[in-house]
Amino acid sequence: MLIRIWREFEAMFLEVNNLSVDLGQFHLIDVNLGLEKEDYMVIIGPTGSGKSVLLETIAGFYRPQSGRIFLEGKDITHLTPEKRGISIIYQDYVLFPHMNVFENIAYGLKKRIEDKEVIESSVVDAAKRLKIDHLLDRNPETLSGGEKQRTAIARSLIVEPNLLLMDEPFSALDVNTHTYLTDLLKKAVSDYQTTCIHVSHNFNDVWSLAEQVAVMRDGEILQQGVVADVFSKPRHDFVADFVGVRNIFQGEVVGGSKGITDVEIDKNLILHSSDTYNTDFKEVIVVIRPENIIFSNQPFVSSIRNQLKGIVTEVVLIGPTVWVEVDVHGTSFKGIITPSSLDMLGIKKGNEIYLSFKSVNVKLIDND
Ligand SMILES: Nc1ncnc2c1ncn2[C@@H]1O[C@H](COP(=O)(O)OP(=O)(O)OP(=O)(O)O)[C@@H](O)[C@H]1O
Ligand SMILES: [Mg+2]
Structure with a gap:
């Protein structure tokens, strides 16, 4: 009883505790992560460090060897992916090709709600937030990369997932589209009060989107914390090197x-x-x-x-x-x-x- 009360008192919105995953040649090793509701975390790390494997383990696609995942205080470690209430967005805009933009966005909601008017107004609302309301009757193959990804984001947000996972969602986009989508995404996740974990190679994503950052290397999280803390007080040489201390x-x-x-x-x-x-x-x-700091023994003339x-x-x-x-x-x-x-x-x-x-x-x- 005491342990349960303590757990409820202490529990964070998402807790990944001592998670280890064995994929043969690659291992996630003793991963610990914690997020509060509506936090936005960006995970950075070199290629092959296990960022995607970690996201997919949280989503339920890999079975951990040991460790636990708690979401809203509930142990979801062994739940199937559909039962976790987690959405995942990938780099390569996975939309249903035979459905138009409206049907793509409405897909998840239709499984839960029957009222057509409610569905329609929710879809239009989500589309407006992502500035794609003029594209609702278009087919995915006629959309630009940025428009496809905005459709994927609207489709994920509309079902109000417990947790939204994004694996390099903008890496296939040009710089201007990336910046535009970052702004839209930031506003939209805040409107929907969504808790997010976003894997990225782009440090600007950390600055513009995240409250929390985690740095991974070789299947381990080397440091997690508030962005300014991790960037200014790296506790590991690799982190210092990787984030380029500022x-x-x-x-x-x-x-x-x-x-x-x-x-x-x-x-x-x-x-x-x-x-x-x-x-x-x-x-x-x-x-x-x-x-960019120049040192000298005398005032610099x-x-x-x-x-x-x-x-x-x-x-x-x-x-x-x-x-x-x-x-x-x-x-x-x-x-x-x-x-x-x-x-x-x-x-x-x-x-x-x-x-x-x-x-x-x-x-x-x-x-x-
Ligand atoms: N299903 C799998 N079975 C075995 N090994 C895998 C599997 N999926 C990924 N791996 C291996 O796990 C390691 C980590 O892969 P992962 O895709 O998580 O890296 P990443 O950090 O996302 O890299 P990138 O930045 O390139 O996307 C890689 O060495 C990869 O080959
Ligand atoms: Mg990856």
Whole structure:
């Protein structure tokens, strides 16, 4: 009894506990994941790391050797795929070729609801959200890739799945269509209050869509957590390397002129960015890639807008590069240099150092 109460108290919306899957030459090893309702998680990792196998195990296509999957507190480890209430979207827009767009979107709903008017209004509503309401009587083969994928997304969302899994849904699309669909998808999953796991090779998907990110390698999850945490505090060399650690700060737009935006990231610490920003939108995330930070022993004589002075707090050799961490009045900046530059500049823990970086390298992201 006590254990049950504890479980209900603790349970997350989706819990994958110590999941192992044996596919002969490939194994998922002791995978743990947790998501709250309406979370959006992006899984990244090199090709062959087991991202698709993990999604398909959660969907019920592979039988785990050990471990458990709980969805809404219910053990679904051994349920058949149809009984899990999970939808999955693949890269290659799987639509029914003999049905038009309306019938494709309505397919899952028709199995549950008989009222034709309710079905029709739900389909039209979903189609409007995905901006395909003008295509409802078209056949799939006449659609563009982006239109097909929007139809697949509408079809999945309309049945209000407990969990929506997406395996590289945009990777066959051009960059502009990708960006457009990312925006539509973000709005639509929030409207339908859908919990999502999305596998992607594109870091922009992590930034634009996810609250949570998981990094996989060789069948293991190396790190899972809130995006800014995983990207700024990787707990593993591979993760640091893979995500390319960035300097990430919460900031507030405090002014600007002539194409420069001034952002305060800490009391009296103002950075200058060339990203133009609507000043009504004050909360931003500020990102600076470590390789764009220039170190020097003297103030850098140049027109570079951002020049700071700090104290070296950490010097770590990772592979062929050196990570240098500098404290600037309580804010930590990470830079990356070669071992020979480290020697030349005589950088040591506790030394004073100057940092500079161009305003074009200070990137601003919506903090919503
Ligand atoms: N049904 C299967 N039987 C045996 N091995 C499989 C099966 N499906 C996948 N694998 C193997 O499992 C490993 C992981 O495959 P998976 O498709 O999950 O990788 P991935 O991370 O999704 O890669 P990509 O980014 O290229 O899509 C691969 O080595 C693959 O060959
Ligand atoms: Mg895959």
